[in-house]
Amino acid sequence: MVVRIPQSLSTSPSLETGWNVLDYELREQKAQTLGSLAGQVEQALAALRAFDAAAHGTGGEERRRAMLHDAADLVWAFMIQRELCGFRNWEAVVKDYGIPREVLNRVGQVRRKAD
Numbered sequence: 001m002v003v004r005i006p007q008s009l010s011t012s013p014s015l016e017t018g019w020n021v022l023d024y025e026l027r028e029q030k031a032q033t034l035g036s037l038a039g040q041v042e043q044a045l046a047a048l049r050a051f052d053a054a055a056h057g058t059g060g061e062e063r064r065r066a067m068l069h070d071a072a073d074l075v076w077a078f079m080i081q082r083e084l085c086g087f088r089n090w091e092a093v094v095k096d097y098g099i100p101r102e103v104l105n106r107v108g109q110v111r112r113k114a115d
Contacts, residue, residue: 030085037078041097044071048103072106075099079107 048067051060079090094104 034081041074041078071103076107
């Protein structure tokens with residue numbers, strides 16, 4: 001004999017309760033932020049690669065260091081957002097995005113501004 005819960009007591013994914021709507025909105029916002037950060041990481045890494053490919057004179061090292069720090073900050077934010085979305089596999093992301101070791105070594109570092 002099969003016993004079924006009355007439909008009035010079962011939770012249906014199609015019901016739009018306040019919690020379901022809020023949960024949907026939160027997931028949508030997380031996904032949007034993740035996509036935005038992914039694009040920013042790609043742009044920062046592309047800019048760093050382009051900078052490395054071009055010849056730079058005096059002062060180039062300081063600019064490159066700033067670009068490395070900016071890329072590391074974006075990668076760190078991207079890592080955190082991926083974790084919030086439930087994605088935990090970082091090896092594939094590092095490989096797919098081609099994140100250099102030099103950037104990964106700076107992830108999570110807090111820099112102090114000179115007074």
